[in-house]
Amino acid sequence: MIATGATPNGLSFIPCPAEIVEKRPETRGIYTFRLRVRDEAKRAAFRFRPGQFNMVYAFGVGEVPISIASDPDDPELLDHTIRIVGNVTGVLERLKVGDMVGLRGPYGSWWPVEEARGRDVVVITGGLGCAPVVSVISYVVKRRASFGALRILHGVKAPDQLLYRERFDVWRNHPRTRVYLTADRPDKNWRYRIGVVTNLFDELEVDPTAVVMMCGPEGMMRAASAHLFKSGVPAERVYVSVERNMKCAVGLCGHCQMGSEFVCKTGPVFRYDVIRHWFNHPGV
Numbered sequence: 001m002i003a004t005g006a007t008p009n010g011l012s013f014i015p016c017p018a019e020i021v022e023k024r025p026e027t028r029g030i031y032t033f034r035l036r037v038r039d040e041a042k043r044a045a046f047r048f049r050p051g052q053f054n055m056v057y058a059f060g061v062g063e064v065p066i067s068i069a070s071d072p073d074d075p076e077l078l079d080h081t082i083r084i085v086g087n088v089t090g091v092l093e094r095l096k097v098g099d100m101v102g103l104r105g106p107y108g109s110w111w112p113v114e115e116a117r118g119r120d121v122v123v124i125t126g127g128l129g130c131a132p133v134v135s136v137i138s139y140v141v142k143r144r145a146s147f148g149a150l151r152i153l154h155g156v157k158a159p160d161q162l163l164y165r166e167r168f169d170v171w172r173n174h175p176r177t178r179v180y181l182t183a184d185r186p187d188k189n190w191r192y193r194i195g196v197v198t199n200l201f202d203e204l205e206v207d208p209t210a211v212v213m214m215c216g217p218e219g220m221m222r223a224a225s226a227h228l229f230k231s232g233v234p235a236e237r238v239y240v241s242v243e244r245n246m247k248c249a250v251g252l253c254g255h256c257q258m259g260s261e262f263v264c265k266t267g268p269v270f271r272y273d274v275i276r277h278w279f280n281h282p283g284v
């Protein structure tokens with residue numbers, strides 16, 4: 001945990017200074033910031049699980065929840081891929097290598113890597129939804145023999161929105177690993193599938209014992225879940241990572257509440273059967 005000033009439940013509120021050691025433009029309006037916590041002891045103690053997020057603070061402006069998009073085996077350098085959309089991210093865009101941000105975390109639930117051990121893993125993402133799964137894919141490919149087949153399905157609206165192009169190429173070269181890419185609006189250089197991500201299901205058979213991890217637009221995740229349920233995958237082995245506006249990240253402010261669930265505490269990764277009631281009502 002990189003913060004000080006613990007709350008009664010052991011969680012913390014005060015962000016730690018972290019230096020931007022690299023700022024990599026990904027696609028238009030999206031950057032990956034590599035951050036290094038300045039305090040040596042806190043940096044050495046920091047651990048996170050695939051799927052968790054940090055609160056990234058633009059000093060004097062505000063904090064935003066951002067998934068940790070790096071390898072959990074290398075927690076000293078923390079990657080955060082950020083789409084510039086508003087007040088806080090707009091200020092983060094102007095920061096340069098050597099500038100500081102505040103960081104507190106890690107927060108939230110994580111992908112079910114233990115449950116997935118020995119089973120096929122199917123990862124389905126759309127758009128920037130690939131950021132929260134980078135860490136779990138890194139985890140699985142590093143322990144390749146411990147998992148069954150790895151299937152990565154990713155959809156973008158247009159080819160120029162494809163993030164992590166080189167990583168997809170590296171992942172597809174691992175044993176028993178396949179990457180399926182699709183774009184709604186391809187250009188003439190696009191050599192993968194055309195259409196929405198659920199079209200990819202006609203290319204692969206999902207083993208009903210697989211563990212599925214999904215992140216992306218909620219309509220996409222609902223449609224993909226319907227396909228999976230038809231293939232016999234039970235809701236108990238389908239996991240979704242959801243996003244809600246939040247301020248505190250420790251279950252107090254209520255901004256991220258989804259019915260009885262708090263996205264910051266019991267989420268952002270939920271088992272489908274747990275969240276189904278709220279998830280199937282867009283707008284909750």
Ligand SMILES: Cc1cc2nc3c(=O)[nH]c(=O)nc-3n(C[C@H](O)[C@H](O)[C@H](O)COP(=O)(O)OP(=O)(O)OC[C@H]3O[C@@H](n4cnc5c(N)ncnc54)[C@H](O)[C@@H]3O)c2cc1C
Nearest residue numbers: 064065066067081082083086087088089131243244245268
């Ligand atoms: C667990 C989690 C993980 C996330 N991971 C990532 C990630 O890896 N990368 C990433 O880029 N983003 C991620 N996000 C989303 C990110 O936190 C938001 O994009 C960010 O908070 C926007 O902050 P801002 O101040 O820049 O934008 P704001 O100024 O808050 O505005 C952003 C947009 O959202 C709208 N908006 C703002 N507040 C509300 C509201 N209360 N209700 C409805 N609409 C609202 C605004 O109108 C605007 O269009 C994640 C969110 C969560 C919950």
